[in-house]
Amino acid sequence: MxxxxxxxxxxxxxxxxxxxxxxxxxxxxxxxxxxSHLGGILQQCIxxxxxxxxxxxxxxxxxxxxRFIDQVEKAQIPYLLNTMVVDMDEDKTVYAxxxxxxxIKIQAKTVILAMGCRERTRGALMIPGGRPAGVYTAGxxxxxxxxxxxxxxxxxxxxxxxxxxxxxxxRLTWEGANVKMVCEIMPYSTGLIRNIRQCLEDYGIxxxxxxxxxxxxxxxxxxxxxxxxxxxxxxxxxxxxxxxxCDTLLLSVGLIPENELSQKANLQxxxxxxxPVVDEYRQTSVPxxxxxxxxxxxxxxxxxxxxEAEIAGYGVWRYLNGLASQLTRxxxxxxxxxxxxxxxxxxxxxxxxxxxxxLFFRSDNIYxxxxxxxxxxxxxxxxxxxxxxxxxxxxxxxxxxxxxxxxKPGGRLLIRWRSLA
Amino acid sequence: xxxxxxxxxxxCRMQVEPGADGQWVVKGNGCSxxxxxxxxEMTCPMRTLTTSVWVEGxxxxxxxxxxxxxIPRDKIMEALKQTKRLKVKAPVNIGDVLIENIAGTGANLVxxxxxxxx
Numbered sequence: 161m162x163x164x165x166x167x168x169x170x171x172x173x174x175x176x177x178x179x180x181x182x183x184x185x186x187x188x189x190x191x192x193x194x195x196s197h198l199g200g201i202l203q204q205c206i207x208x209x210x211x212x213x214x215x216x217x218x219x220x221x222x223x224x225x226x227r228f229i230d231q232v233e234k235a236q237i238p239y240l241l242n243t244m245v246v247d248m249d250e251d252k253t254v255y256a257x258x259x260x261x262x263x264i265k266i267q268a269k270t271v272i273l274a275m276g277c278r279e280r281t282r283g284a285l286m287i288p289g290g291r292p293a294g295v296y297t298a299g300x301x302x303x304x305x306x307x308x309x310x311x312x313x314x315x316x317x318x319x320x321x322x323x324x325x326x327x328x329x330x331r332l333t334w335e336g337a338n339v340k341m342v343c344e345i346m347p348y349s350t351g352l353i354r355n356i357r358q359c360l361e362d363y364g365i366x367x368x369x370x371x372x373x374x375x376x377x378x379x380x381x382x383x384x385x386x387x388x389x390x391x392x393x394x395x396x397x398x399x400x401x402x403x404x405x406c407d408t409l410l411l412s413v414g415l416i417p418e419n420e421l422s423q424k425a426n427l428q429x430x431x432x433x434x435x436p437v438v439d440e441y442r443q444t445s446v447p448x449x450x451x452x453x454x455x456x457x458x459x460x461x462x463x464x465x466x467x468e469a470e471i472a473g474y475g476v477w478r479y480l481n482g483l484a485s486q487l488t489r490x491x492x493x494x495x496x497x498x499x500x501x502x503x504x505x506x507x508x509x510x511x512x513x514x515x516x517x518x519l520f521f522r523s524d525n526i527y528x529x530x531x532x533x534x535x536x537x538x539x540x541x542x543x544x545x546x547x548x549x550x551x552x553x554x555x556x557x558x559x560x561x562x563x564x565x566x567x568k569p570g571g572r573l574l575i576r577w578r579s580l581a
Numbered sequence: 582x583x584x585x586x587x588x589x590x591x592x593c594r595m596q597v598e599p600g601a602d603g604q605w606v607v608k609g610n611g612c613s614x615x616x617x618x619x620x621x622e623m624t625c626p627m628r629t630l631t632t633s634v635w636v637e638g639x640x641x642x643x644x645x646x647x648x649x650x651x652i653p654r655d656k657i658m659e660a661l662k663q664t665k666r667l668k669v670k671a672p673v674n675i676g677d678v679l680i681e682n683i684a685g686t687g688a689n690l691v692x693x694x695x696x697x698x699x
Contacts, residue, residue, distance in 0.1 A: 206645035206693065207631045212589050220631055222645050222694040226675060306633050309642050334632065334661055353592030357585045358628065362654065553592075 164188035165476055166254050166268040168245050168421065171200020173453020174274035175228035176466040180473020181272075182235045186480065190266070191232070191239035192256055198232070198239065199225035200276060202462065204303045207327050209354075213463035224462060240264075245275075248425045250446055270448045270476045273422060273436070274469065277415040277454040279324075285413060289376030292383070298324040298412040302331070311335060313408025317385050318342040319373045321349040321356070323460065325412020330359035339363070340404055343371040343387050345394055348526055350414070350552045352460060373409065374401065382407050415458045425449060428491065432505040433457035437491070439510045440517040441475030441484070442468065445491040450475050457507050457520070460554055464520070485514065495564075495571040497534075502527055502577025504551065511573075513564030519557040521575060523549040529581040532557055535574045536567065549577070584622055586615045595619050627651035631693070632664050634679060639671030639696035646679055647693050652686040660684040671698040 165181050167174045170193030178191050197203065202210070205221030212218055215227070232239070243258040254266045279297040296304075296312055302324060304310040314337050318325045321344040329339045342360060347369050349356055360367055368387070374396050375386040389400035417435035419427075427436045428445035435456040436444040442452050452472035453465045478484050494510035497519070504524040511517055521532070526548065533543040534557070541563040549555055557575075567573065586593040593611040597619050600606040607619040621627060629651045633643040652660060660683045669679055673696045680690035 203694075206633060206647075208629050208647060218629070220645060220647055220693040223675060226695065306645065307641065307643060309633070309635070334630075334657070353585050353594075354587040354589075357592075358587045362626075362628070 161266045163190050164269045166266055167191045167272045167274055169274035170198040170239055171276050172202055172462050172465045173469045175232055176469035177272045177274055177452055177473050178237045179231055180470040181476055182237055184477035189237050192243045192245055193241050194244045196241055198229045204306050206306045210462050214466050248421045250426050252448055270479055272472050273451040273455050274453050275418040275455045277417050277458050280414045287373055287376055290379055292378035292381050294382030294407050295409045298328045298410045301328055301410050315406040316408045317404055317406045318410045320413035321351045322412035323351040323355050326351045326355040326359040328410055329365050333363045339365050342367045344369050345372045345390055382409055385409055417455045430509055437509045439494050440508045442472035443475050447489050448479055493569040495567045495573055497573045497575055500574045500576030503575050506575050513561055513567050516561050517559050520554055522554055523551055526550050527577055530577055530579040533576055533578055584619050586618055588614050588618050597623055626654040628654045630657050630660050634664050635668045636696050637668055637670050638698055640699055641696050644673045644696045645693045646690050648688040649691045650688045652688045656684045656686050671696050
């Protein structure tokens with residue numbers, strides 16, 4: 161099979177990218193989705209709070225997904241369900257498999273990676289103890305309760321204050337469980353402030369900052385955990401250990417872009433985001449391969465995923481119509497944006513500066529009152545004032561193309577925080 | 582006291598203090614909705630309830646649902662008792678009313694997912 165665009169993943173990023181391609185007049189599209197339904201993880205996110213930016217109203221996950229699914233159906237964009245992509249070459253040959261067609265080989269002119277992310281598990285944390293039942297990732301528990309109808313447990317400790325963990329604290333409480341505490345290793349929450357408020361404070365669930373779980377107790381079933389305070393180097397402080405009895409431990413300790421395929425296709429990866437390095441059209445280091453959504457970097461809002469997917473669709477259109485210049489075709493030609501003081505990462509990491517762009521970034525700590533600046537090493541090209549930046553919240557920074565006119569192919573720019581307090 | 586606005590992801594930190602004339606004074610709100618929220622929060626906190634209810638004969642075992650407007654926070658547990666007893670029949674469409682006037686709040690519990698009949 162030969163197509164113009166293969167979209168890998170039928171979640172929010174894939175659906176919005178497909179619609180963006182369609183809007184730009186591209187018709188030869190196929191979406192490959194490994195699940196039996198479109199919509200991705202939104203299907204299990206039954207809480208509200210989605211769509212405030214994109215639709216201007218507050219929707220639940222399934223509702224947000226359905227709006228995009230309906231548009232994809234209306235536009236008659238083809239998709240294959242139960243279809244797992246197993247391999248991808250640098251020349252954009254995609255190998256997939258499904259129960260109906262068996263192995264499928266697709267030669268694509270462009271590929272949009274939209275596979276989302278996965279949760280960090282207990283294995284990534286190396287907590288000592290046995291391997292009893294009752295230790296779940298927060299997203300797994302969410303699926304069990306909201307889709308399968310099983311209750312994971314009654315007495316719960318949550319490790320990590322990521323948004324899914326916070327949402328699950330409330331959900332479990334509503335289902336009659338006793339959520340004893342949330343432990344967060346950092347001195348601040350990695351989730352949205354509004355979720356601390358409405359999921360923990362509403363129900364009197366304590367959050368313990370600079371605390372972690374250092375031991376898991378139980379043989380067949382989890383019986384309890386030992387929590388302890390940690391020092392600034394995140395080492396447990398002796399003497400602060402406390403045993404907390406519980407039958408369930410939820411892990412909400414971070415998400416990692418699903419980059420198995422990106423590695424197979426030899427894409428250049430960003431060690432901080434865990435996703436591919438891209439330019440402002442969301443094009444990776446392999447010309448014609450684009451990435452958007454949580455496979456690129458983990459977003460806190462699905463609305464921003466949809467927005468980013470729209471940019472990737474535009475990038476594909478430019479590429480297919482020969483509008484991608486030398487600058488955007490070759491990764492080394494695009495200027496590199498490096499992160500300076502206070503900035504953990506920035507997306508895109510490379511820019512051509514041909515059009516106005518918007519940078520998405522996260523801070524490496526909490527900073528009050530200051531400016532985020534883009535410099536060329538000597539002078540400040542653009543700046544934006546912020547009252548506060550926190551690592552749990554992705555921030556955005558618009559740059560006019562005029563200020564980028566001086567940047568040279570392969571040049572370097574720096575984004576940094578400057579405190580005004 | 583400090584209040585964090587939950588209306589949008591910005592999460593504005595607002596200061597709410599009693600004013601001279603018995604009214605609450607709100608500071609730090611990024612928009613007018615924030616002020617309304619703060620005043621509401623000080624008198625009667627409102628929340629949207631989202632949950633899943635059992636469905637018979639459908640492509641899923643559960644259908645997700647929400648209250649079609651926010652309800653007083655202290656009515657949530659009562660509302661949940663009603664949703665736990667409920668069993669609906671497929672097919673269900675987004676927006677279908679599953680429980681009218683849940684817990685006497687004036688809000689309806691509506692489906693947020695499509696479940697087809699098998």
